[in-house]
Amino acid sequence: MRLWKFFALALATGSLALAQTTITIATVNNPDMIVMQKLTPEFEKANPGIKVNWVVLPENELRQKLTTDIATNAGSFDILTIGTYEAPIWGKNGWLVELKDLPATYDLEDIIKPVRAGLSYQGRLYALPFYAESSMLYYRKDLFAARGLTMPAQPTWNQVINWARTLHNPRGGVYGICLRGLPGWGENMAFISTLVNTYGGRWFDENWRPQLTSPEWKRAIGVYVDLVTRYGPPGVTGNGYTENLTLMAEGKCAMWVDATVAAGYLANPKTSKVADKIGFAKAPVAVTPNGSHWLWSWALAIPRSSKKVEAAKTFILWATSKDYIALVGRTQGWVSAPPGTRYSTYNNPEYQRAAPFAKVVLDSINTADPTKPTAKPVPYTGVQFVGIPEFQAIGTQVGQFIAGIVARRTSLDAGLAQAQAAVEKIMKEAGYLR
Amino acid sequence: MTQTQALVRSKTYRLRPNTAALLAPAILLLVVFTQIPFVLTLYYSFRRFNLLNPERQGFVGLENFHSHLTDPIFWTAVQNTLVLVGSVLVITVLMGLALAVLFYQDFPGRGLARTLAISPFFVMPVVSALIWKNMLMHPVYGLFAWLAQRLGQEPIDWLAAYPMQSIVLMVSWQWTPFAMLLILTGLQSLSKEQLEAAKIDGANAWQEFRYIIVPHLAQTLSVVVMLETIFLLTIFAEIYASTSGGPGLATTTLPYLIYLKAFGEYRIGVAAAGAVFAVILANIVAIFVLRLIGRNLQGGRT
Numbered sequence: 197m198r199l200w201k202f203f204a205l206a207l208a209t210g211s212l213a214l215a216q217t218t219i220t221i222a223t224v225n226n227p228d229m230i231v232m233q234k235l236t237p238e239f240e241k242a243n244p245g246i247k248v249n250w251v252v253l254p255e256n257e258l259r260q261k262l263t264t265d266i267a268t269n270a271g272s273f274d275i276l277t278i279g280t281y282e283a284p285i286w287g288k289n290g291w292l293v294e295l296k297d298l299p300a301t302y303d304l305e306d307i308i309k310p311v312r313a314g315l316s317y318q319g320r321l322y323a324l325p326f327y328a329e330s331s332m333l334y335y336r337k338d339l340f341a342a343r344g345l346t347m348p349a350q351p352t353w354n355q356v357i358n359w360a361r362t363l364h365n366p367r368g369g370v371y372g373i374c375l376r377g378l379p380g381w382g383e384n385m386a387f388i389s390t391l392v393n394t395y396g397g398r399w400f401d402e403n404w405r406p407q408l409t410s411p412e413w414k415r416a417i418g419v420y421v422d423l424v425t426r427y428g429p430p431g432v433t434g435n436g437y438t439e440n441l442t443l444m445a446e447g448k449c450a451m452w453v454d455a456t457v458a459a460g461y462l463a464n465p466k467t468s469k470v471a472d473k474i475g476f477a478k479a480p481v482a483v484t485p486n487g488s489h490w491l492w493s494w495a496l497a498i499p500r501s502s503k504k505v506e507a508a509k510t511f512i513l514w515a516t517s518k519d520y521i522a523l524v525g526r527t528q529g530w531v532s533a534p535p536g537t538r539y540s541t542y543n544n545p546e547y548q549r550a551a552p553f554a555k556v557v558l559d560s561i562n563t564a565d566p567t568k569p570t571a572k573p574v575p576y577t578g579v580q581f582v583g584i585p586e587f588q589a590i591g592t593q594v595g596q597f598i599a600g601i602v603a604r605r606t607s608l609d610a611g612l613a614q615a616q617a618a619v620e621k622i623m624k625e626a627g628y629l630r
Numbered sequence: 631m632t633q634t635q636a637l638v639r640s641k642t643y644r645l646r647p648n649t650a651a652l653l654a655p656a657i658l659l660l661v662v663f664t665q666i667p668f669v670l671t672l673y674y675s676f677r678r679f680n681l682l683n684p685e686r687q688g689f690v691g692l693e694n695f696h697s698h699l700t701d702p703i704f705w706t707a708v709q710n711t712l713v714l715v716g717s718v719l720v721i722t723v724l725m726g727l728a729l730a731v732l733f734y735q736d737f738p739g740r741g742l743a744r745t746l747a748i749s750p751f752f753v754m755p756v757v758s759a760l761i762w763k764n765m766l767m768h769p770v771y772g773l774f775a776w777l778a779q780r781l782g783q784e785p786i787d788w789l790a791a792y793p794m795q796s797i798v799l800m801v802s803w804q805w806t807p808f809a810m811l812l813i814l815t816g817l818q819s820l821s822k823e824q825l826e827a828a829k830i831d832g833a834n835a836w837q838e839f840r841y842i843i844v845p846h847l848a849q850t851l852s853v854v855v856m857l858e859t860i861f862l863l864t865i866f867a868e869i870y871a872s873t874s875g876g877p878g879l880a881t882t883t884l885p886y887l888i889y890l891k892a893f894g895e896y897r898i899g900v901a902a903a904g905a906v907f908a909v910i911l912a913n914i915v916a917i918f919v920l921r922l923i924g925r926n927l928q929g930g931r932t
Contacts, residue, residue, distance in 0.1 A: 260893045267681035267896070289684060379876050430769035431787045433877050585682035589895035593703075600878020603790040611878070618703065622895075625697060627686065 217507040218247045223277040224258050224494065227461065228327050228534050231524060232515055238523060239514050246507045255382065266291045271501030274508040278323060280314035280493050280566070281581050287322035293498040293505055295321045295512075302513055306538045308558075311493050314566055323495035324516040328536030329457040330479070330560035331390060331489045331580075332553075337475040339363050339370065339450050347475055353394070353419060353482045356451065360427040363450035372427030374449035375420070378436035379599045381591020386490060386580040387453065388598060390479065392416040393487025398570040399582050399590075404628040408594065408616040409609075416482075417612065421602055433599040445469060453479055455492070456560060459553040460532050476553040478560060484571040490580035491564035493536065536561050586626045593618045668909075674902035681896035694903035704904075706879045707887040708911065714798060714883055715862045715915065721802040723854060726809025731843065733810070734817045744814075751807040755867035762800045763789065763872040793873050793880040800868050805861075809854050816850030817843070852923045859919055863912050884908050 364372030397412030445468040465471040479489035530550035601611040767788035775785035875882035892901035
């Protein structure tokens with residue numbers, strides 16, 4: 197009998213605790229999100245009715261988990277961390293809660309325009325940006341100065357090839373250039389798409405016919421394979437964003453073209469051995485500036501299956517607000533403030549002082565146009581991806597074929613022909629091609 | 631001896647009518663847990679079901695199967711699966727046999743040595759793959775690269791230059807102890823008198839091995855081959871954690887291809903069709919391998 201009383205008491209206190217709403221957030225294990233998780237007690241203090249539960253996963257696993265969860269309407273999460281690729285597609289499928297009637301204090305007009313557009317479908321906003329990025333060129337000012345080289349405001353790929361040749365010194369522990377080689381649509385193909393774009397190529401023509409065997413693709417992939425096999429570190433096909441970030445921060449690369457979000461990490465003496473030696477320049481161009489640098493944002497969205505939409509919205513508004521950015525600036529240092537989301541961040545003198553890369557980043561994000569990603573017309577939006585559900589399959593397969601070319605398992609022509617055949621097959625089965 | 635055996639046999643095999651009813655719940659449970667997933671797989675293999683595209687769904691007949699059969703990637707995957715299973719089988723059985731004969735001998739510290747030799751089998755596949763990838767084979771930080779540099783050689787990027795060989799090496803390292811363990815057990819049932827008799831007749835060590843030990847192990851070996859074939863056909867974690875099926879398609883096996891279709895492309899229908907093919911392949915391989923083994927070993931005995 198006593199035991200029963202004990203259970204009844206336990207149940208009663210349990211239901212008291214339930215008066216509090218618990219929301220579950222799924223997010224990616226990037227440094228900026230880890231900071232968000234660390235600062236959550238501040239949010240819970242300000243909103244005593246809401247408790248936050250975290251699920252933190254690496255990017256690929258997160259994507260699989262969220263996609264299967266939302267497509268099967270399982271409803272395990274109240275807030276999803278998704279990107280500019282998913283937001284419009286999922287919004288179109290009716291899987292996300294539209295974010296409208298936001299409070300005036302949130303200042304939606306302060307959100308950087310291309311980022312906001314990238315998270316909308318037909319003018320309806322489906323996610324709020326936590327941070328946003330473009331791509332740019334990182335280089336070692338000390339190595340450039342030692343060789344009497346100067347970096348122009350807008351470098352070209354021909355210049356980059358020459359510099360890589362000059363600065364490549366594997367015996368001295370410095371490789372000419374580090375680039376992504378790990379297969380995956382969000383890994384090597386993100387970078388390679390921008391390279392193909394700037395060499396004048398495109399994924400599809402106006403009738404959705406794949407263009408992978410076009411002269412532009414061959415030229416771009418030829419340049420890429422030459423760069424990584426001659427002047428890159430060994431094991432390129434295993435290097436993604438994280439691996440390259442480590443190599444660059446350890447001082448093993450003379451140049452690196454990748455996400456602007458790495459700037460905060462590389463310029464921070466706590467995390468980078470070369471913090472005072474890093475230079476920043478725009479992503480190199482070849483024949484056209486269109487699509488030479490990407491646009492991406494990690495953003496927070498609410499699935500339709502959530503039963504705690506109001507609490508979830510409260511958290512999203514907090515985590516993407518000006519106040520949150522200021523909180524990170526105060527507690528973690530302004531160099532670590534979430535970049536790329538708000539004009540006000542870039543107008544802030546404190547941020548400008550702490551972040552020498554601020555101007556290049558803002559310029560890059562402002563000029564990345566997902567609606568005009570290539571020189572020739574295309575039927576899709578997206579700079580480093582194609583905004584259709586089938587692109588994950590396409591990007592991942594083509595990424596493998598290109599890794600196969602880098603590892604010298606196939607020739608350039610044979611590899612691209614196989615990739616072309618694979619993409620044609622997917623597009624036929626998906627009903628784009630007859 | 632034969633009398634008791636006959637007694638046991640007659641007792642076990644003569645089922646009374648009501649035992650069927652007693653067995654039913656267990657059999658039902660077995661059917662529910664093994665056959666329902668398979669029936670569902672069959673069902674989905676005839677449907678177009680792309681998680682990301684809820685608008686285009688429905689029955690498509692044999693389209694998913696046709697999609698695989700006309701895909702060069704599928705045939706590469708089948709070939710890779712057979713190469714992986716075949717190579718690992720040969721290596722593990724030969725190594726396992728050699729090690730088992732070695733550890734069958736008496737020597738000081740044999741217990742400890744046996745335990746150490748078996749331990750790779752207890753390492754989780756993902757952990758073993760990550761250790762091989764990052765601590766041994768990595769061209770910058772790996773032990774092999776360090777050794778190569780010490781010897782004045784260029785370090786090799788193993789997983790890019792020799793991807794399938796690397797996977798075969800990892801899996802063989804893991805599965806040799808399994809073969810060794812089973813073979814060692816088989817050896818222990820070999821009577822010492824037989825070996826002594828052979829020695830008295832003037833047989834040398836090789837003849838002893840070839841004409842007494844191997845024929846004695848016939849049954850054990852076929853069990854090893856059968857069990858390993860079943861497990862090796864589903865090898866996935868090593869590939870997932872080290873090469874992700876690449877570079878190119880060099881290490882894309884059938885299980886990895888099914889994973890890609892289901893969780894890389896979210897095409898559940900196509901993935902289900904791939905799973906059906908995997909079941910068919912497993913059956914073909916099992917029948918083929920067992921026939922081959924059975925015939926050879928019986929031939930050796932006579």
